Amino acid sequence: MKRFQFGALVLLLSAGSLPIFLLGFGASNPTTVVTQAQAAEPQSSPKKAAASYNAEGELIRPADHREWVFVGAPVTPNDMNDGKAAFPEFHNVYIDPASFASYKKKGTFPEGTVILKELVSVGSKSMDSGNGYFQGEFISLEAMVKDNRRFKDEPGGWAFYRFGEAPDYKAAGLRMKTESCNDCHSGANEDYVFTETYPVLRAAKAKAAK
Ligand code: HEC
Missing domain, CATH: 1.20.890 (cAMP-dependent Protein Kinase, Chain A)
Known part of the structure; x- marks a missing residue:
């Protein structure tokens, strides 16, 4: 047996x-x-797109944007711009994590990229570390989304949105006219994004090139 x-x-x-x-x-x-x-390779579950839209085609505000990848904070303080900077004052810029991962690998912004800019006032100008510009309160929130299929009439396939004023941002962002935002962004150094001002993106791109 x-x-x-x-x-x-x-x-x-x-x-x-x-x-x-x-x-x-x-x-x-x-x-x-x-x-x-x-x-x-471990099979990752399909990622949820960072951009989603309501029935009116407005961009639904991501619930957790302050947990996205923070790429930099240009500052155009009012006191250096005759008291009225076009975009006061700090510009905290975030990119959705999946698109950042792709950018790090390929060095280009993938379809579906969402970049958010949250304006923050200058609060204190003096701390124990010295004189300077320190972040105050949130002012407003804006976004740009790359989707060449959805926005085939927009230069570069980028659409721009505004979520209004803090602290009561709108649940969905209002689409802006091409001439309000996109025309100026056409002059950006890389695919409608001013990457030259974000060391985090510059470093990621340099790695992707290798
Ligand atoms: C006069 C030119 C100009 C216009 C008009 C403009 N932007 Fe920008 N934008 C910039 C520049 C320059 C930066 C990067 C430096 C900074 O933030 O100061 C920027 C940064 C951004 C960023 C971060 C990503 C990036 O490209 O650096 C977003 C998002 C953004 N703008 C959205 C908007 C929206 C939404 C509008 C329209 C309501 C708009 N912008 C209009 C010049 C412009």
Whole structure:
């Protein structure tokens, strides 16, 4: 009885190892190697798009934008702009994490990229560290979204939105006219985004180039 079981096991094993052998043989073909490498990677569940829209086509405000990747904070203080900076004063800029991951890999903004700019006032101008500009209160929130299919008439496929004033940002952002935002962004150094002012993006791009 024991011997029979052993024989059956050997039979089973050899039958089972036949496809394994064939698979191993196929692995010497470069295309098969790639397929196997991909299969070995953990299958990530499809990511939820950062941009979603309501029935009116307005951009739904992300609930957690302050947890996105913070890329920098240009500052155009009122007191350096005759008391009325066009975009007062700090501009805290965030990108959705999935698009940042893709940018880090490929060095370009993927379709579906969402970049948010939250304006923050200058609060104190003096701290124990010295004189300077320190962040005060949130002022307003704006966004730009890249989607060449949805926004095929917009230059570069980028649409611009405004969520209004803090602290009561609108649940959905109002779409801005091309000439209000996009025209000026056409002059940006990289794909409608002023990446030259964000060291985090510059460093990510330099890595992607390698
Ligand atoms: C006069 C030119 C100009 C106009 C008009 C303009 N922007 Fe910008 N925007 C800039 C510049 C320059 C930066 C980067 C430096 C800064 O924030 O001061 C920027 C930054 C941004 C960013 C961060 C990403 C990036 O490209 O750096 C967003 C988002 C943004 N603007 C949205 C808007 C929206 C929404 C409007 C329209 C309501 C708008 N902008 C109008 C010049 C402009």
